[in-house]
Amino acid sequence: MIVASLQWLYAIEAQAQSGNLIFCIPSPGKVLDLNPYFYIASPPLTHGTILKFLYETLAEETSNGSLEPLLATNWTMSSDGKEIVIKLRENVLWHDGYRFTSADVAFVLYAIKRFPQGDVYSIGGYISTIETPDNYTVKIKLSQPFSRFLYYLLTGYRIFPEHVFKDKDMSNTTVTDMRELVGTGPFKVSEIDLAAQIMRLVAFDRYWGGKSNIGEIVIRVVDESAPLPAMLATGQCSIAMITNPALAAPLSTNPDIRIATAKGWPYQGSYYTPASLIILNTAIYPLNITAFRQALAYAVDKERIIQLALQGFGEISSSGQLPISSRWRPGDLNELTFNITKAKEILTSLGFTLGSDGILRYPNGSPVSIKIIDTGGLASNIAPIIIQNWRSIGIDAYEETLTRLAYVNSLSLGYYQAAILLTNRPLDVDFILTVFMDRQDMPTPIGKPTQYWGWSRYVNSDFKSAIMKARQAVSEEEAFKYYAEAQRIAARDQWVIPIYYAKAIWAFNIKSFSGWDPLYAGEGFPTHRSMLSIKPYTQAQPQTQTMYIEKQATLTQRETITQEKTAGAMTQQIMPESIIIVSIVLAILVALLVAVIFLRRKYK
Secondary structure, three states: OHHHHHHHHHHHHHHHHHOOEEEEEEEOOOOOOOOOOOOOOOOHHHHHHHHOOOOEOOEEEOOOOOEEEOOEEEEEEOOOOOEEEEEEOOOOEOOOOOEOOHHHHHHHHHHHHHOHHHOOOOOHHHEEEEEEEEOOEEEEEEOOOOOOHHHHHHHOOOEOOHHHHOOOOOOOOOOOOOOOOOOOOOEEEEEEEOOOOEEEEEEOOOOOOOOOOOOEEEEEEEEOOOOHHHHHHOOOOOEEEEOOHHHHHHHOOOOOEEEEEEOOEEEOOEEEEEEEEEEEOOOOOOOOOHHHHHHHHHOOOHHHHHHHHOOOOEEEEOOOOOEOOOOOOOOOOOOOOOOHHHHHHHHHHOOOEEOOOOOEEOOOOOEOEEEEEEOOOOHHHHHHHHHHHHHOOOOEEEEEEOOHHHHHHHHHHOOOOEEEEEEEEEOOHHHHHHOOOOOOOOOOOOOOOOOHHHOOOOOOHHHHHHHHHHHHOOOHHHHHHHHHHHHHHHHHHOOEEEEEEEOEEEEEEOOOEEOOHHHHOOOOOOOHHHHHHOEEOOOOOOOOOOOOEOOHHHOOHHHHHHHHHHHHHOOOOOOOHHHHHHHHHHHHHHHHHHHHHHHHHHOO
C-alpha cells in the first residue's frame, strides 16, 4: 500500500514538472461512481466538479448571471410559456467519435421523466411531449407553464449519450468504467484509479470549442483536512478548491500562490454557492410556535459568524432565505436582524420565565434546552457562536457532533431539534425557497423517513400557493410578485434560519501556469472559459506580488482587513506532505533492514 502510494506521489510530482495541470478537490468522502445523471454514492459537489470536464449542459451561467450557449445555440419559449424550441450546435462529437444530435437531448429528457430521483429541479412532471423534427432541433411541450423551467433545463442537467446508456436505469447505474464516461466536454478520461482517488484526463483534440492548451489534467480527490498550502507550494497541486476559508491566510505567505473567488462552485451549468442555515424541527414543541422560531432567528449574529468562521468570505442571508443582495429579494422584506432585546421580549410574551441560573423555564419548571446537531468541521466553528447567542436569551443550547449517516438519519426521521446544515445550493429563487419545505399536505410524522425537502416538517398552504403562482407566471415581473410573497412568509415563519452565503475560493500556483483571467473575473474553475484559457507558463519567471488576492476589486475593505489580520496571526510552517511520506517510508525500510540482519544473526 505504501509503495503504491509513493508511486502515485512520484508520478504526480513528475506530472507537475512536465507541465500538466494537477487539480486538487478536498472532499468529505470518496468518489465511488461517476454517473452523469445522478450522484449515487459520491459527494455531490466532488462528483459534479469532476464531471464538468467531461460533460456539458445546453448552456452555462457566467459570473454576471447571463447564459452562454454550449450544446444549444439558441432557445425560444412561446408567449403562453408552454412550448420551448431549442436549436443545437452542429458538428459536435462525443469522445468516442459518435455525432451529437437531438436524439441525445431527447434521451436525457426521457430519463428525467422516467427517473425522478435524479430530477433535482423537478421539471419532469411538467414535460408533456418531446419532439425532434431534425438532428439539431428539440421541441418540448409543457402540461402547464413553469417560469423557471427553461433556466433549469439549460443549466441543470448534463447531456449524456443515448448510445452509451440506452436501456439503463440512470438513477441506479454505477459508472466506474472509463469506457462509459463519454461526453462532449474539452477533456476525456485516460485513466481512473478510484482506490487512489486519482483520475487522468487528456484534452479532446476534436472538441467543438477548440483544443485546450493543457494537454493533461490530473484530478486528485483529497481529504478535507489535507495540507493544501503545502501541496500547492510543492507542486502536488497546481490549483485547489479551498473549502475551508481559514486556509486563505497561510496561502498568502507564498508569493507564487494566488487566490480567486466566485459566487459559487461551477456545477453542471450554474453555480452552487456554499451556504449555512439552521434547520428547525417545526413538528415539536416549542419549535412548532412561530414566535419562538422568530426569537431564535433574532438571536443569531450572522455578521459575527461570517467574520469568525468564513474570515469574511461571504454575505449574510436574508430572512427570506435568499442572499441579501439577490435581485429576487423584495425591498420591503421584514428582516429579522440580530437583536437580543427583541428575542427576549418575544420569549417573555410566550410565558417563559427566567430562572435564577439565567435559563428560561417551561411552565412545568424544566429548563428550555435545545440540542444543535452537526457533522463537525466548519460547522463546529459556527455552533459555539450560536450556542453563545442562544444562551444570552436564556436557552440552554449545546452541540452534538454526529457522523454524516447519523446526522442525515436524524433529520430524515425527525429525531432532532435544531441542525446546522452546510450545503452548496444554486442561487435560483425557486430552488432556495422550496428545498426544505415539506411537500406533503400534512407534515411528515416523526419517525417516518423523508427526503431532505421534508426535514423541517413545515407545511403552509399559503406558501405553497404563492410558489405555484410564481411558477405559472408567464413574465418575470409576475413571477417576482409571487416569489416575494413566498419570501415574506418564509421571513415570518423561519422554519429554517438562513445564516450566510459564502464565496467559493480557489488557490493556484502561478509559477507553472498562466491564463487565470477568468478566475480573477469570478468565473471559477472548471468552467468552459477557464478550462480553455489556462496554459503552461512559458516565460522564465512570472512576476510576483505581495497581495495574495489579485481580484481585490470584488472584495470589500472589511474582508481585506480581516484576511490580512488572519494572515499575520498564522505563522506556523506546514511541512510538505511529500517529505513526511518519504521520511516515514525510509524509517520503515531501515527498521525492516535491521530486523532482517538481527534474525539472520540469531538463526545463523
